[in-house]
Amino acid sequence: xxxxxxxxxxxxxxxxxxxxxxxxxxxxxxxxxxxxxxxxxxxxxxxxxxxxxxxxxxxxxxxxxxxxxxxxxxxxxxxxxxxxxxxxxxxxxxxxxxxxxxxxxxxxxxxxxxxxxxxxxxxxxxxxxxxxxxxxxxxxxxxxxxxxxxxxxxxxxxxxxxxxxxxxxxxxxxxxxxxxxxxxxxxxxxxxxxxxxxxxxxxxxxxxxxxxxxxxxxxxxxxxxxxxxxxxxxxxxxxxxxxxxxxxxxxxxxxxxxxxxxxxxxxxxxxxxxxxxxxxxxxxxxxxxxxxxxxxxxxxxxxxxxxxxxxxxxxxxxxxxxxxxxxxxxxxxxxxxxxxxxxxxxxxxxxxxxxxxxxxxxxxxxxxxxxxxxxxxxxxxxxxxxxxxxxxxxxxxxxxxxxxxxxxxxxxxxxxxxxxxxxxxxxxxxxxxxxxxxxxxxxxxxxxxxxxxxxxxxxxxxxxxxxxxxxxxxxxxxxxxxxxxxxxxxxxxxxxxxxxxxxxxxxxxxxxxxxxxxxxxxxxxxxxxxxxxxxxxxxxxxxxxxxxxxxxxxxxxxxxxxxxxxxxxxxxxxxxxxxxxxxxxxxxxxxxxxxxxxxxxxxxxxxxxxxxxxxxxxxxxxxxxxxxxxxxxxxxxxxxxxxxxxxxxxxxxxxxxxxxxxxxxxxxxxxxxxxxxxxxxxxxxxxxxxxxxxxxxxxxxxxxxxxxxxxxxxxxxxxxxxxxxxxxxxxxxxxxxxxxxxxxxxxxxxx
Amino acid sequence: xxxxxxxxxxxxxxxxxxxxxxxxxxxxxxxxxxxxxxxxxxxxxxxxxxxxxxxxxxxxxxxxxxxxxxxxxxxxxxxxxxxxxxxxxxxxxxxxxxxxxxxxxxxxxxxxxxxxxxxxxxxxxxxxxxxxxxxxxxxxxxxxxxxxxxxxxxxxxxxx
Ligand code: FES
Ligand code: FES
Numbered sequence: 080x081x082x083x084x085x086x087x088x089x090x091x092x093x094x095x096x097x098x099x100x101x102x103x104x105x106x107x108x109x110x111x112x113x114x115x116x117x118x119x120x121x122x123x124x125x126x127x128x129x130x131x132x133x134x135x136x137x138x139x140x141x142x143x144x145x146x147x148x149x150x151x152x153x154x155x156x157x158x159x160x161x162x163x164x165x166x167x168x169x170x171x172x173x174x175x176x177x178x179x180x181x182x183x184x185x186x187x188x189x190x191x192x193x194x195x196x197x198x199x200x201x202x203x204x205x206x207x208x209x210x211x212x213x214x215x216x217x218x219x220x221x222x223x224x225x226x227x228x229x230x231x232x233x234x235x236x237x238x239x240x241x242x243x244x245x246x247x248x249x250x251x252x253x254x255x256x257x258x259x260x261x262x263x264x265x266x267x268x269x270x271x272x273x274x275x276x277x278x279x280x281x282x283x284x285x286x287x288x289x290x291x292x293x294x295x296x297x298x299x300x301x302x303x304x305x306x307x308x309x310x311x312x313x314x315x316x317x318x319x320x321x322x323x324x325x326x327x328x329x330x331x332x333x334x335x336x337x338x339x340x341x342x343x344x345x346x347x348x349x350x351x352x353x354x355x356x357x358x359x360x361x362x363x364x365x366x367x368x369x370x371x372x373x374x375x376x377x378x379x380x381x382x383x384x385x386x387x388x389x390x391x392x393x394x395x396x397x398x399x400x401x402x403x404x405x406x407x408x409x410x411x412x413x414x415x416x417x418x419x420x421x422x423x424x425x426x427x428x429x430x431x432x433x434x435x436x437x438x439x440x441x442x443x444x445x446x447x448x449x450x451x452x453x454x455x456x457x458x459x460x461x462x463x464x465x466x467x468x469x470x471x472x473x474x475x476x477x478x479x480x481x482x483x484x485x486x487x488x489x490x491x492x493x494x495x496x497x498x499x500x501x502x503x504x505x506x507x508x509x510x511x512x513x514x515x516x517x518x519x520x521x522x523x524x525x526x527x528x529x530x531x532x533x534x535x536x537x538x539x540x541x542x543x544x545x546x547x548x549x550x551x552x553x554x555x556x557x558x559x560x561x562x563x564x565x566x567x568x569x570x571x572x573x574x575x576x577x578x579x580x581x582x583x584x585x586x587x588x589x590x591x592x593x594x595x596x597x598x599x600x601x602x603x604x605x606x607x608x609x610x611x612x613x614x615x616x617x618x619x620x621x622x623x624x625x626x627x628x629x630x631x632x633x634x635x636x637x638x639x640x641x642x643x644x645x646x647x648x649x650x651x652x653x654x655x656x657x658x659x660x661x662x663x664x665x666x667x668x669x670x671x672x673x674x675x676x677x678x679x680x681x682x683x684x685x686x687x688x689x690x691x692x693x694x695x696x697x698x699x700x701x702x703x704x705x706x707x708x709x710x711x712x713x714x715x716x717x718x719x720x721x722x723x724x725x726x727x728x729x730x731x732x733x734x735x736x737x738x739x740x741x742x743x744x745x746x747x748x749x750x751x752x753x754x755x756x757x758x759x760x761x762x763x764x765x766x767x768x769x770x771x772x773x774x775x776x777x778x779x780x781x782x783x784x785x786x787x788x789x790x791x792x793x794x795x796x797x798x799x800x801x802x803x804x805x806x807x808x809x810x811x812x813x814x815x816x817x818x819x820x821x822x823x824x825x826x827x828x829x830x
Numbered sequence: 831x832x833x834x835x836x837x838x839x840x841x842x843x844x845x846x847x848x849x850x851x852x853x854x855x856x857x858x859x860x861x862x863x864x865x866x867x868x869x870x871x872x873x874x875x876x877x878x879x880x881x882x883x884x885x886x887x888x889x890x891x892x893x894x895x896x897x898x899x900x901x902x903x904x905x906x907x908x909x910x911x912x913x914x915x916x917x918x919x920x921x922x923x924x925x926x927x928x929x930x931x932x933x934x935x936x937x938x939x940x941x942x943x944x945x946x947x948x949x950x951x952x953x954x955x956x957x958x959x960x961x962x963x964x965x966x967x968x969x970x971x972x973x974x975x976x977x978x979x980x981x982x983x984x985x986x987x988x989x990x
Binding site: 092094095097098099101102103104105106107108110111279280281282283284329330331332333334360362363553554555713715716718719720722723724725726727749750751755756757758759760761763764 | 860865866867868869870871872873874876877879906907908910911916920923924925926927929930931932933934935936939954955957958959961962963964965966967968969970971972973974975976
């Protein structure tokens, strides 16, 4: 690691390499691309939550002047339901059926056919001419209803305990003996909770532009991974990967929701059929109806503690809606829920339950907020029952180096305790509260991820540097890459350009997701840069006619290692670059690796709310988030991740939810009715960065992006309890719910 | 249906374009005019990503017909920097990391400029309510509000 004393760029708030383009409107997002001869693709969607497709007649649509291609699932490769086809953490059996229905439609909004036409208007007209004969089936959208014995079954092939079922999967972790643990407890609290599906809410709707010529496809789209796009397009069409070039456009937010495809394979087939470039972009309504929210859930959590505040046993069960096809993020609550605590006896269980809603997609720390919501609310009640300060209770039970987590690992050096101590010592925790105000705290955990990353570092003839990585940059990761490269080379960060390569330019790189990009790409960039430095030293040695071992690299210059090496004037990067040709040719290095040792991240949040008793509105009036980030490479973007995650969690806690009508159709598919926090809803969000370096990373980085959405749900709920003396066991804690609870309390008091 | 012919001024430059009667101003900007800095996040007036000024007034271009631009002065994100020099708001957004993915940024900059054109001494609350029509899902608004307040303070200092 770079020694602290002479750190120049790591930890500095540099200007991001892509910044000017983004503030001038010049940055090219997926929907901004056009191509000569381009036509428009549109999708026909099911009006029914559940129906068998008897037949689809596209002949009238095809005959409409201006229509260039029509497609259905018959134009895709078919993946039989009994053979898994994994791609990353996804399975093509479900991906393919999600983006184009096969045999059955499984939710209102499920694609059944697509059209490409010379104008958007003609494409829309053509959709109306497609005749689909549906056999409407009974449907179920609620997770508890879906598990009842007489529930409509979505998939004939899914069996649970030998019977046809909507339970598609189960995950369980056990540590110690919970029965014995609860027997030792002085206080045992068990509660049930409910959450609704919430959407990632990226402001940029999904969009792509695909052109095919001579059997070679170019896919320009906004996603969290160009290699994922290429892989899924190849699977769906049967094209070999070398015939697909996936170019990552700038991406307008993803939060997990763009780790899978919806449009690209459809546009690719339409482009192949029509011979024209095809552009597709979703409307906001389509985004809400047919792209993944995260799961709604029901859960039950039980915690037992002794009088002195030691948690002796904990049990949690989570039932998560997967939506139409298997894949709810049960790993999140089951693995992360109790991870902040050192508990000897733990049992966690999760169920993946299908129902007639749009298939869930990853959303920031998938599933973990749902886990922490239940666990951290019960922790608050345990603290109250024991008469112990809620942060003190967390501190007494904090996981630390050597703690065995119920999901398997023994933690190395982690920074959870530090987040709790920092919260206890922060002025926020002692600040007086006003009338109708309350304070709540909660903690949270996310695994973080490593995985495949590739990087290429090239020295230009004038000594400036180009770095290419393979991960779409959503939140400023190019700035972190520039900081690290500049630091290692000892040059000004403005001399470093950072680009995101497309699939034919850079080696395989996994998704931007799991809080992995700065972590993993920093490793690939560091290794590449170190190799470049070795080359630079070798070139200097050649110029001086000495042994490469006798050269050191310092402050952007090659110097003789000591007196014995000889007496030479230092050579700068620019000077060596200028002589590259005569000393052996161009200088550059690329590394590809599978990053391991991501190590988890912890956060602890303090939330103050003020409740308007007349209107039932809970407003967050002060918020402070403490997080161990390992090492903040670019502190402002680290803070930004923490603030943005907290804001999303606050929205989840207070207002956001998918509301269905009695016909099983989403009733609030717009930003007006799906209420995300706006600027006037929030206070400043203070992010307190704690740095307990990750021992397994060259710069000490831990993932940052996901942890901050984990604690807010419970922090807000606990604050509302503190303000009103009323506990809410379901989300969102929206004005009607708070008002109803207040009225009920008044009624009971009056009686 | 025959296209309509519209004469307007965009970012100070006389401009003509053809559109359908039902096209929004956002459609015209992003389509025939190639000004893709204005973004479409919703097309229903709820996200502010398409913010422009019309005769100095902050407007969602997705809610206005393209034909209504006739004879007006339209201001878009592309007109914010002058002669290759960033507007103080643009500079401050970069320095203070007030953007992450950046899709909302053009809308926030256009809206913030419209605020500072009227009021160079906004309070935090005034900034928050003025920007309440612009959604940002990445930042939690914190750094955006700070950047606008800082820019206002600097511009006040400079004009003194
Ligand atoms: S696109 Fe105009 S307000 Fe959202
Ligand atoms: S920066 Fe991504 S929506 Fe605002």
